Amino acid sequence: MVPKDWLKQFLASRQINHPDGQPLYRYRLNDSDFETLKTSLKTSALFGVANLAEVSGWNAAFVIYAAEWWRREYDGSLWSWEKVFTSFGADARELKTVRRNLVVELGLRYWKRKVRIINGSSRYLGSIAIEGGLPLNQLNNSSGWLGRVLKQVIPKYTRLHHTGIHADTLISECDYIPKNYQNDQSHAILGDMVKTVVELKQKYRLHEHSNPVSYLDQQIPLWREQFPLPIGTEVGQKLLSDMIITAAKADDAVMNTPFRGIRRVRDDGLLQLQLEFASFIALEKLNLPETIPSRLDVELISNDGVTRSLGVALKTTYQQKSSLKMPRPSGAVKGDQAAYGYTIRFKHLSTLIYETPLTDGEELDNEVPWIFVQQSDDWVLEGVASVSTRARRVRILYPDRLACPVSAETQHIATIANKKLLEASGTIQLSDNENNSFIIKTAQEQSANRYYLQGETLKFASMPNEVYRGFPSLSACFKSSH
Numbered sequence: 001m002v003p004k005d006w007l008k009q010f011l012a013s014r015q016i017n018h019p020d021g022q023p024l025y026r027y028r029l030n031d032s033d034f035e036t037l038k039t040s041l042k043t044s045a046l047f048g049v050a051n052l053a054e055v056s057g058w059n060a061a062f063v064i065y066a067a068e069w070w071r072r073e074y075d076g077s078l079w080s081w082e083k084v085f086t087s088f089g090a091d092a093r094e095l096k097t098v099r100r101n102l103v104v105e106l107g108l109r110y111w112k113r114k115v116r117i118i119n120g121s122s123r124y125l126g127s128i129a130i131e132g133g134l135p136l137n138q139l140n141n142s143s144g145w146l147g148r149v150l151k152q153v154i155p156k157y158t159r160l161h162h163t164g165i166h167a168d169t170l171i172s173e174c175d176y177i178p179k180n181y182q183n184d185q186s187h188a189i190l191g192d193m194v195k196t197v198v199e200l201k202q203k204y205r206l207h208e209h210s211n212p213v214s215y216l217d218q219q220i221p222l223w224r225e226q227f228p229l230p231i232g233t234e235v236g237q238k239l240l241s242d243m244i245i246t247a248a249k250a251d252d253a254v255m256n257t258p259f260r261g262i263r264r265v266r267d268d269g270l271l272q273l274q275l276e277f278a279s280f281i282a283l284e285k286l287n288l289p290e291t292i293p294s295r296l297d298v299e300l301i302s303n304d305g306v307t308r309s310l311g312v313a314l315k316t317t318y319q320q321k322s323s324l325k326m327p328r329p330s331g332a333v334k335g336d337q338a339a340y341g342y343t344i345r346f347k348h349l350s351t352l353i354y355e356t357p358l359t360d361g362e363e364l365d366n367e368v369p370w371i372f373v374q375q376s377d378d379w380v381l382e383g384v385a386s387v388s389t390r391a392r393r394v395r396i397l398y399p400d401r402l403a404c405p406v407s408a409e410t411q412h413i414a415t416i417a418n419k420k421l422l423e424a425s426g427t428i429q430l431s432d433n434e435n436n437s438f439i440i441k442t443a444q445e446q447s448a449n450r451y452y453l454q455g456e457t458l459k460f461a462s463m464p465n466e467v468y469r470g471f472p473s474l475s476a477c478f479k480s481s482h
Contacts, residue, residue, distance in 0.1 A: 025071065034072065149177060200216065264372070267413065286356075395413065
């Protein structure tokens with residue numbers, strides 16, 4: 001069967017006359033489709049692939065075959081054209097790069113698709129991978145690193161997507177991805193999945209439904225078709241359900257401050273402070289003039305005077321507004337230093353341009369308990385001292401001088417330095433020898449919202465640390481209803 005006839009027969013089996021512009025993975029090639037297509041290409045390759053670009057239907061057949069080969073056969077090793085051509089008995093070296101790129105472009109055009117452009121560069125090989133979707137070898141590991149990556153990125157993208165961040169950028173920052181899958185193709189595919197699930201969450205307000213998967217099944221039965229993975233497998237079905245549930249539970253409030261610190265506690269009791277920046281920040285939001293320099297050094301200053309360089313912010317235009325393109329903060333502040341208070345500072349050479357306290361980066365009091373609630377796989381700081389929360393269970397990091405009665409609802413997790421980590425539910429009371437007590441209540445009807453001030457601070461050391469020039473504005477960080 002020649003490629004032209006295979007295409008005609010394939011479309012007829014889908015009851016369509018012409019390609020409709022959907023991603024190639026949505027055509028869902030079965031085993032028979034793939035084998036007959038492979039045979040067709042193998043037969044045609046006997047005449048030499050250099051002569052096939054002009055053959056009717058060959059470009060389109062090659063493109064959908066290569067995309068399907070990626071999904072079925074890619075094993076995490078170096079992704080190259082040679083492996084695709086070799087799989088049907090051809091030699092990729094017979095096609096010059098320019099000619100091969102034309103084959104891909106014309107083939108995608110037949111399917112009413114385009115070559116993907118990233119950072120101004122056409123990605124021909126990457127386009128094939130993205131059209132194919134998530135490789136089966138990755139799905140086989142979904143209970144491990146893949147599920148952890150999606151659980152980490154979906155809530156983060158929910159908070160940050162309005163600031164201009166791309167989901168594949170957040171994917172690339174994850175620590176869980178094995179080295180073999182740390183490539184632009186895998187990042188782009190997973191990023192598209194994250195973007196799609198967050199759009200579904202927002203459009204159908206999935207956070208308002210106790211069973212968001214069932215709700216989607218009722219409202220749009222074919223919602224799974226929007227994802228680049230085989231939906232007929234048990235692993236694929238579970239992965240999609242977990243993504244929807246993660247998105248539904250994610251904090252529904254977008255990030256409303258350009259600089260935020262998120263404190264987490266590890267299972268061993270180690271405290272971590274992760275920085276989270278908006279990707280683009282309008283100058284007017286920071287009350288900065290248009291005349292600021294085009295490059296600003298960004299620093300993190302702790303209340304003990306230690307300075308950390310965070311990279312360079314670049315002046316640009318975003319959504320028709322003069323803005324700063326922020327660097328991506330990497331790593332986390334760990335241990336005792338994660339409890340310090342922090343300030344964000346912009347400088348040009350030795351000149352201070354802007355300074356503001358890090359939201360949720362205030363100094364933590366070491367003499368009171370710190371309360372953490374679970375968000376996906378992380379335990380995130382909810383509050384300090386006495387706290388009421390909607391969470392059913394909390395972790396409490398507290399100084400060992402405080403006593404906590406042991407009960408069926410409390411479980412000791414770890415001891416680190418002079419602190420203990422406890423996991424508990426219900427009403428928990430911690431007290432010292434001076435009759436000072438702290439009460440933590442879980443499963444309450446409402447969590448307390450946190451408020452913070454924004455404004456121009458004084459440019460010299462003062463007590464208290466946060467002294468504002470003029471009236472600051474009051475902003476709220478509202479708790480999720482889940």
